[in-house]
Amino acid sequence: MLFHSATFLISVSGLIALYWLTPWHRARLALLFGASLVFYGWRHWPSVFLLLASITVNYTLGRLLERHRVKGLLALGVTLNLSLLLYFKYARFLIDQLILGGAQLGLELHVPRPDAWAPLGISFFTFQVVAYLVDVYRKELPAERSVLVFAVFKSFFAQLVAGPIVRGKDFLPQLHRRLPFDAEKLSRGAWLVLTGLFLKVGVADVIGDYVDFGWSDPASLGINNAWLVVYGYAAQLLADFWGYSTMAVGLGLCFGLVLPVNFENPYGSDSLREFWRRWHITLSVWLRDYLYISLGGNRGVSKTRAAFNRLLTMALGGLWHGPGWNFILWGFLHGVWMDLELVTEKSRARWPKWLGVLITFHVVVFLWIPFRAPSMGALGVLISRLFTAPWDINTPTQTAVMTFGFLALQKPLFGLVRADRPGSLRPWVVLVLAALMVWLLLAYGNARADFIYYVF
Numbered sequence: 001m002l003f004h005s006a007t008f009l010i011s012v013s014g015l016i017a018l019y020w021l022t023p024w025h026r027a028r029l030a031l032l033f034g035a036s037l038v039f040y041g042w043r044h045w046p047s048v049f050l051l052l053a054s055i056t057v058n059y060t061l062g063r064l065l066e067r068h069r070v071k072g073l074l075a076l077g078v079t080l081n082l083s084l085l086l087y088f089k090y091a092r093f094l095i096d097q098l099i100l101g102g103a104q105l106g107l108e109l110h111v112p113r114p115d116a117w118a119p120l121g122i123s124f125f126t127f128q129v130v131a132y133l134v135d136v137y138r139k140e141l142p143a144e145r146s147v148l149v150f151a152v153f154k155s156f157f158a159q160l161v162a163g164p165i166v167r168g169k170d171f172l173p174q175l176h177r178r179l180p181f182d183a184e185k186l187s188r189g190a191w192l193v194l195t196g197l198f199l200k201v202g203v204a205d206v207i208g209d210y211v212d213f214g215w216s217d218p219a220s221l222g223i224n225n226a227w228l229v230v231y232g233y234a235a236q237l238l239a240d241f242w243g244y245s246t247m248a249v250g251l252g253l254c255f256g257l258v259l260p261v262n263f264e265n266p267y268g269s270d271s272l273r274e275f276w277r278r279w280h281i282t283l284s285v286w287l288r289d290y291l292y293i294s295l296g297g298n299r300g301v302s303k304t305r306a307a308f309n310r311l312l313t314m315a316l317g318g319l320w321h322g323p324g325w326n327f328i329l330w331g332f333l334h335g336v337w338m339d340l341e342l343v344t345e346k347s348r349a350r351w352p353k354w355l356g357v358l359i360t361f362h363v364v365v366f367l368w369i370p371f372r373a374p375s376m377g378a379l380g381v382l383i384s385r386l387f388t389a390p391w392d393i394n395t396p397t398q399t400a401v402m403t404f405g406f407l408a409l410q411k412p413l414f415g416l417v418r419a420d421r422p423g424s425l426r427p428w429v430v431l432v433l434a435a436l437m438v439w440l441l442l443a444y445g446n447a448r449a450d451f452i453y454y455v456f
Contacts, residue, residue, distance in 0.1 A: 002450065003247050004200050008039070016186075016254050025178035029148050032255065036157040040120065047119040051155060054084070058129045059150045065136045066143035077133045085126045088118040093323030121161035123320055127286050129154060132168040134290055141169045149175045158251035162244050162453040164262040165282040171257070179256035192250025195417045199243030200451065203406055207236040210399040215374060218382040222392020226385035228400055233372050234365045235403045237452060238267065238410070241280070244451045246417055265414040267364070267407065270356030271348075272338050275364060287317050307342075311335035326370040326379065333367055 002008055015035050022028050041048040061077040095111050102109040132153075135141035144150040152175055159166050214221055214229035221229065245262035252259040266279035276284045292313040298306035311332060318331020341348070348356065373379035406413070 003244065003251075004197055004451075011039075012251065012254075019255055020181050026148065028178070029152050029175065032157075033148065033151050033155060036152070036155040036160065039157040040155065040160055043120065050084070050119050050122075051125070054081070054125070054129065055151050055154050058133065058154070059144065059147055061133060062136050062143040062150070063145070065133060069137060069139075071137075074133060074137045078130055081126050081130050081133075085122055088122055090319075090323045124163045124165055125154060125160060127283075127290075127320075128165050128167075131165070131286060131290055135168055141172075144168070144172055146176075156252075156257075158248045158255075158257075159259055162241075162248075162451060163280070163282055164245055164248060164260050165286050166259060167282075170260065174257050182256055185253045185256055189250040189253030189255075192246050192253065192417070194250075196243040196245070196247030196250060199239045199246065199417075203402065204236045204240035204243060204452075207232045207239070207399055207403055207406075210396055211236050211372075215372065215378065215382070218378055218385055221382070221385045221389060222394075223385065223387070223389040224395055225392045226382060226389055228395065228403065229382070230365055230369060230386065231407065232399060232403045234267070234368055235406045237368065237372075238263075239406060240452045242417075244453060263414075265411055267361050267410055268357060269360050270353050271341050271360055272334060272363060273341060275360060276334075283317070283320075287313055291316065307339045310338055314338065321371070326373050326376065330367055330371045333370075337363055337367075 015031070019028055019031055022031060037048050037051070040051060057080065058077065061073070061080075065073055065077070092113050095113050098111060099109050132141070136143045144153065149172065153166070153168065153172055156166075156171075211229055211232045214225060214232075218226070218229075242263045249259045249261060260282055262281050264278045264281065266275050269275035269278055292309055295309040295312060296305060297309060301309070312335075314335030315328055315332040318327040318329070318334070321327045321330075369382060370379055373382065
């Protein structure tokens, strides 16, 4: 069920009321688990059975790992989870590449291809449970003994489909105690749900209409409109995913549960490494703790090996986003630029901060092109239009103003959205801003089908 749909917002409002009216802790957990299954299966109910199987298997593996700390058992658990991800998300892509490679060699391969669908959120909940198993193996987290608590940890609807990727050591302890009603948390949560909704419907979806139009026929774009499509996608993607993450954190607070913040003014970073400490923070931390460090990181290895580890980590991080060479290219180029930053670190230290921010922002924006490109051919066409196309006199003023206004005001906007902090806004300010947001949504909102990261 979509976060920004009227059906969801009405349903979740009733769920919140029922949750706090329920006096028993286990009944509250059962309510959250049942509601999560309903919300998750709303679009494709067979996916629920995969989720239930994953809960059962990983709960059992966690208990076994705590009793028998054996690498082979951990490898089995990681392999099982990644195999599901590989089958549902990447098998079709890999088979297509195999058939294409065979054709290049003059071979006609007949390999059965799986259905072209993947359960919503499989990338997110796979990474979540792999981290859980590794943490249990490392003795950083005791295996969860309650099946119900583990089921809620694995399925909680606010973060199930598109994150943030919740760590067991942060979330599981919150599920072990009956939380007292906290009006402040509830009001802060409602504020975040509202602001996230505004970012999604009032900003991302409005800009996204023009971005989609531009990518539908990039060869027709003039140089100014080509750049507007590029800048527009940077604004759309931030507003869309930041909006989702903000709603997720807000929904958690409405139930008294604290989820990790996933964004912190990423386009204000003065290096790509800093960008990844601010963009999709929970994924960045996961890649660092469970992939980069496992590969050897940068401690006790040569500079060449450390550079390779970064390249491989970022390339695999790109592949995590989707089965396509454009995602691999996007991740690989991020790794290349991060290595270049380390080589030039001393000289860059003498630059003014604004110059580092300006360069990093445009590197990120330019690298979003392969991330968004529907094909490698369209990628080449749009890049050529950025530098060789004639000027187009027809530029949509509303889209341009919203895009550049949003990008220019992102820092104060982050401060405003982070009004979840106690005392950060006066009540009358919250009411006025809430009324303004509702009016803007009703007047200019243009809800699209999905959040962008639903497909990842």
